[in-house]
Amino acid sequence: MQRTASDAARQRRFEQLVGEHREDLYRYAYWLSRDSALAEDVVQDAMMRAWKSLDSLREEQAAKPWLLTIVRRENARFFERKRLETVDIDELVGAPTLHLATEQNTDTDDMRAAIFELEPEYREPLVLQVLLGHSTKEIAEIMDLSNGAVLTRLHRARKKLIENFDLGEG
Amino acid sequence: MDFKEFELSVLSEPDRDSDEIAAKAQSCPKSRALKRKAALLEQQLVQALGVSVPDSLRAPVPDMAELEARLQDASADQVVQSSDNVVPLQKKVAPANRFAVPAWIGLAACLALVIGLVVRQPEVQTDVPGLGGEDLIAELIEHLGPELSSMQPSEVSLSIERVSSVLEPAGARMVSTPGPISYAKSCVINGELIPHLVVQGENGPVTILVMPNQMVDGPMSIMSGGFEGIIMPAGDGGSVAIIGRDSASIEAVRKASSDTLGISI
Numbered sequence: 001m002q003r004t005a006s007d008a009a010r011q012r013r014f015e016q017l018v019g020e021h022r023e024d025l026y027r028y029a030y031w032l033s034r035d036s037a038l039a040e041d042v043v044q045d046a047m048m049r050a051w052k053s054l055d056s057l058r059e060e061q062a063a064k065p066w067l068l069t070i071v072r073r074e075n076a077r078f079f080e081r082k083r084l085e086t087v088d089i090d091e092l093v094g095a096p097t098l099h100l101a102t103e104q105n106t107d108t109d110d111m112r113a114a115i116f117e118l119e120p121e122y123r124e125p126l127v128l129q130v131l132l133g134h135s136t137k138e139i140a141e142i143m144d145l146s147n148g149a150v151l152t153r154l155h156r157a158r159k160k161l162i163e164n165f166d167l168g169e170g
Numbered sequence: 171m172d173f174k175e176f177e178l179s180v181l182s183e184p185d186r187d188s189d190e191i192a193a194k195a196q197s198c199p200k201s202r203a204l205k206r207k208a209a210l211l212e213q214q215l216v217q218a219l220g221v222s223v224p225d226s227l228r229a230p231v232p233d234m235a236e237l238e239a240r241l242q243d244a245s246a247d248q249v250v251q252s253s254d255n256v257v258p259l260q261k262k263v264a265p266a267n268r269f270a271v272p273a274w275i276g277l278a279a280c281l282a283l284v285i286g287l288v289v290r291q292p293e294v295q296t297d298v299p300g301l302g303g304e305d306l307i308a309e310l311i312e313h314l315g316p317e318l319s320s321m322q323p324s325e326v327s328l329s330i331e332r333v334s335s336v337l338e339p340a341g342a343r344m345v346s347t348p349g350p351i352s353y354a355k356s357c358v359i360n361g362e363l364i365p366h367l368v369v370q371g372e373n374g375p376v377t378i379l380v381m382p383n384q385m386v387d388g389p390m391s392i393m394s395g396g397f398e399g400i401i402m403p404a405g406d407g408g409s410v411a412i413i414g415r416d417s418a419s420i421e422a423v424r425k426a427s428s429d430t431l432g433i434s435i
Binding site: 036151 | 177178181182183184207208211212214215216217218219221223224226227228230231233234235237238320324326328332335352353354355368
């Protein structure tokens with residue numbers, strides 16, 4: 001395959017914009033899909049989609065939310081395909097497979113189980129806020145919600161976790 | 171600020187502090203207790219959400235134009251040919267049989283071919299022949315440690331395109347498989363990117379590692395770290411490792427390979 005100077009420049013731009021975010025994209029995909037293999041697939045597909053539509057990204061600072069949105073859509077596409085194939089999604093993700101950076105301990109396992117049990121609409125803003133460090137406004141843009149809706153979901157997510165998880169406090 | 175407003179604020183944006191929140195926590199024991207719980211929750215959340223990233227996403231960004239072209243070629247190839255086998259690759263699996271045996275049997279051969287075509291000797295040696303055999307086994311087992319989650323029973327069945335894109339750089343092709351492939355990625359082992367697959371065999375998940383440049387003198391058995399398996403010479407100077415949790419799962423893959431291609435491992 002003949003590689004032109006513009007191809008090389010495009011590749012360089014892609015590497016600069018996407019390279020540093022790949023780990024966060026995976027973590028986001030992981031908590032959306034609750035499966036490491038699926039998350040990796042989602043990220044790979046999202047990378048290819050981002051490559052194809054790279055020219056549509058005007059502002060370099062917007063790269064991360066742009067990529068997160070692509071990952072979000074890819075994940076939704078994946079689950080939509082699964083639905084069409086009449087697979088029970090709960091069965092598919094019923095036994096979460098984990099790639100954990102932290103050491104295993106009971107509290108962490110219990111908390112993880114509690115997070116897994118959260119409805120996706122509560123889990124997602126929590127991941128974007130706690131794990132990826134996004135502000136309420138940024139989460140609202142990524143999830144296409146109002147600020148108020150994001151705050152409500154975050155509040156409900158934490159409330160559920162506190163109710164379902166013994167934090168060792170009286 | 172009443173307790174409800176306090177709760178909404180603390181549980182939606184726990185990092186956000188204001189004089190009003192501090193004053194409320196100071197004056198109201200119930201609010202103070204909630205703030206403490208919220209702080210503990212944040213610590214637990216950060217720990218629980220920590221996820222390590224696969225090697226393939228730590229490696230340099232691939233040449234996207236080349237990858238795009240390769241994927242286009244792969245999707246155009248509905249049929250993969252080998253010297254003795256022409257096995258139609260199913261682009262989409264029939265919905266009702268997504269995870270049933272007939273669904274994956276259509277994929278037949280991938281690993282069997284990957285494994286089967288490269289086998290030089292049918293006999294398994296219990297001794298580790300050749301230089302570095304034990305080191306190789308140790309390296310493989312060490313690699314599997316952090317990726318144990320991939321070796322769980324799973325109903326995930328990856329697309330042919332996805333598996334092919336992982337195998338292709340190693341010069342391997344997908345022609346048949348003894349079961350659905352639930353995991354496929356390029357891993358770094360011994361400084362080299364190698365395809366790492368997990369096949370959901372009848373008796374449990376089995377890991378397949380395709381090592382294009384790792385030469386072994388002959389088949390060698392693996393019995394280490396709670397794993398069992400075999401490493402076989404493959405291709406021109408490469409090898410393939412089949413690793414499982416017990417001999418039954420290994421045997422199932424061996425048998426499926428044998429049934430498909432009429433070879434024994």
